[in-house]
Amino acid sequence: MSRMEAAILEIIAAIKAGERALDAAWLDKLVRRHNRAAHDANRRVAKRRLLPYYLGVKRSDPQRWATWEVDAATEEALLRLLKMKPRRTASGVATITVITKPWPCSSDCLYCPNDVRMPKSYLSNEPACQRAERNYFDPYLQVYSRLTALSEMGHVTDKVELIVLGGTWGDYPEEYQTWFVTELFRALNDFGAPAIEGDGPERRDARYRACGATYDKETIAQRTEACQRAVSAGELTYNQAIRELNARAESRDIATWQTATLADLKREHQKNEDAAHRVVGLCIETRPDLIDEGRLRAMRLLGCTKVQMGIQSLDQATLQANRRNVTVEQISHAFSLLRLYGYKIQIHMMVNLLGMTPDADRADYLRLVRDERFLPDEIKLYPCCLVESSRLRAYYERGEWQPYAEDVLVDVLVDDVLATPAYVRISRMIRDISTTDIVAGNKKTNLRQMVEQKVAKSGRPVQEIREREVSLANVDPMSLHMDCVTYHTAVSEERFLQWVTEDNRIAGFCRLSLPLDRGEAMIREVHVYGRVARIHATERGGAQHTGLGKQLVEEACAQARDMGYDAINVISSVGTRNYYRALGFADGDLYQRRVLDEQN
Numbered sequence: 001m002s003r004m005e006a007a008i009l010e011i012i013a014a015i016k017a018g019e020r021a022l023d024a025a026w027l028d029k030l031v032r033r034h035n036r037a038a039h040d041a042n043r044r045v046a047k048r049r050l051l052p053y054y055l056g057v058k059r060s061d062p063q064r065w066a067t068w069e070v071d072a073a074t075e076e077a078l079l080r081l082l083k084m085k086p087r088r089t090a091s092g093v094a095t096i097t098v099i100t101k102p103w104p105c106s107s108d109c110l111y112c113p114n115d116v117r118m119p120k121s122y123l124s125n126e127p128a129c130q131r132a133e134r135n136y137f138d139p140y141l142q143v144y145s146r147l148t149a150l151s152e153m154g155h156v157t158d159k160v161e162l163i164v165l166g167g168t169w170g171d172y173p174e175e176y177q178t179w180f181v182t183e184l185f186r187a188l189n190d191f192g193a194p195a196i197e198g199d200g201p202e203r204r205d206a207r208y209r210a211c212g213a214t215y216d217k218e219t220i221a222q223r224t225e226a227c228q229r230a231v232s233a234g235e236l237t238y239n240q241a242i243r244e245l246n247a248r249a250e251s252r253d254i255a256t257w258q259t260a261t262l263a264d265l266k267r268e269h270q271k272n273e274d275a276a277h278r279v280v281g282l283c284i285e286t287r288p289d290l291i292d293e294g295r296l297r298a299m300r301l302l303g304c305t306k307v308q309m310g311i312q313s314l315d316q317a318t319l320q321a322n323r324r325n326v327t328v329e330q331i332s333h334a335f336s337l338l339r340l341y342g343y344k345i346q347i348h349m350m351v352n353l354l355g356m357t358p359d360a361d362r363a364d365y366l367r368l369v370r371d372e373r374f375l376p377d378e379i380k381l382y383p384c385c386l387v388e389s390s391r392l393r394a395y396y397e398r399g400e401w402q403p404y405a406e407d408v409l410v411d412v413l414v415d416d417v418l419a420t421p422a423y424v425r426i427s428r429m430i431r432d433i434s435t436t437d438i439v440a441g442n443k444k445t446n447l448r449q450m451v452e453q454k455v456a457k458s459g460r461p462v463q464e465i466r467e468r469e470v471s472l473a474n475v476d477p478m479s480l481h482m483d484c485v486t487y488h489t490a491v492s493e494e495r496f497l498q499w500v501t502e503d504n505r506i507a508g509f510c511r512l513s514l515p516l517d518r519g520e521a522m523i524r525e526v527h528v529y530g531r532v533a534r535i536h537a538t539e540r541g542g543a544q545h546t547g548l549g550k551q552l553v554e555e556a557c558a559q560a561r562d563m564g565y566d567a568i569n570v571i572s573s574v575g576t577r578n579y580y581r582a583l584g585f586a587d588g589d590l591y592q593r594r595v596l597d598e599q600n
């Protein structure tokens with residue numbers, strides 16, 4: 001019997017015995033007692049996992065659950081005891097990452113993993129990938145199961161940011177794209193609803209199984225084994241293997257119903273405006289050469305607000321050496337279009353690619369954050385690692401590529417952090433790859449912490465957003481003041497309005513874009529850190545207080561008006577449309593818009 005099961009059985013017995021003092025302190029003691037002899041960290045009892053564990057057994061192993069003999073009254077008491085107070089994430093927004101199905105990619109970069117169970121560049125060991133595989137890569141089931149898990153862990157999920165990852169979005173058929181996003185919204189609208197129209201999670205699961213699909217890891221491994229072996233031996237490319245797997249009867253049957261119309265999507269969007277789980281951000285991952293006006297319009301109609309774009313390097317020779325079929329010119333064009341269309345721009349950049357040196361990496365990063373053609377809003381900064389299935393392996397074995405030594409890598413990243421301007425957030429420094437999949441390269445999961453410690457030791461000021469984000473403990477919301485950082489890009493003047501404390505900690509911000517062609521101004525992002533927003537609301541009191549977010553929007557409108565713009569747009573998310581309507585914005589085709597005159 002596992003420790004978790006033993007703990008649950010003891011709790012059930014205590015409830016049945018009518019013990020009186022069954023509260024959080026009693027539960028803490030019980031957990032400590034069960035962990036005393038546990039040397040293996042993975043086998044320890046975690047208080048927050050008791051409820052998901054109980055519900056998981058009840059759902060997936062009803063026979064075992066029946067042996068626990070839990071009657072209705074005991075279960076009610078058990079749920080009451082195990083349910084922790086609802087928690088919000090620091091930003092006040094729950095993030096749900098979903099993965100698209102395995103699909104050929106129109107590039108074939110050297111360092112990119114070739115796991116045929118996954119969309120290109122992902123590995124089946126990554127947490128979000130495991131979830132996706134357990135749910136047949138179905139968007140509805142992925143969201144539904146994540147919402148279930150988050151709720152069971154006591155998280156508040158009324159505001160959700162959806163992140164769509166996997167291969168390259170632009171390579172998927174348009175009807176699959178529309179279906180995928182429609183189903184994301186449908187899951188959020190259905191979750192917790194008393195009655196679900198159409199396919200709920202159980203019927204959907206049965207539908208996949210009826211087509212011959214499985215979520216059993218062993219069976220999936222067996223079914224894909226021959227293809228994976230052929231890819232690893234260089235007899236098949238990843239794309240050829242995926243085409244072969246997707247041509248199998250079960251995949252073809254499933255693909256026939258993975259389609260939706262824009263009318264279906266619109267219906268789910270409208271429901272989501274007032275749903276209990278609203279989408280406050282939708283991020284889609286793609287590649288710069290697959291960004292054009294048509295695609296950006298299409299993504300906007302889906303409700304996309306942020307684009308994650310793989311750059312990896314701004315050095316043409318390095319892009320070529322790593323077999324990335326993208327030019328620096330295409331990257332710069334993509335930046336300009338994304339900005340003019342109002343998207344938040346998150347990019348991936350890699351250090352230690354084939355052909356780079358530490359100094360060349362530093363210079364590349366400076367180009368990214370100083371050259372007017374680029375200047376992203378958010379960066380995922382990944383050191384290149386060798387994973388077993390990538391073509392980089394041959395270069396490693398010939399001694400043509402080597403990972404940097406740890407101290408060299410940390411020094412490069414320290415310099416990158418210090419060079420990052422005030423309007424940029426470095427969201428990540430490592431990928432969620434399991435260390436067992438890494439043949440060579442950084443395996444330290446606390447790499448960012450190591451970098452931060454060295455940055456702190458340097459005593460040099462840090463402008464980067466994530467390092468400056470306030471926490472509940474050290475901010476007095478009444479002491480905030482608004483500051484404006486102005487910078488220029490190839491197509492716009494950008495104003496980064498930020499709420500900061502006296503020591504330059506950041507509590508919220510707004511990205512205002514003023515296009516040089518004198519069209520209409522654009523608000524690309526408004527973000528107030530959830531905890532600050534709540535304290536601010538509490539301390540100022542209901543009716544009179546003006547929210548920090550609203551003040552940012554009003555300031556952006558005032559600045560745009562002063563600069564001679566007649567109207568301002570906001571790239572709102574489906575779940576924030578009501579908020580902007582209340583601020584005087586009217587619905588448009590792609591954006592919400594406010595006319596700027598003397599009164600507005």
Ligand code: SF4
Nearest residue numbers: 105107109112120121
């Ligand atoms: S474009 Fe992205 S997914 Fe495609 S091969 Fe390159 S890194 Fe992999």
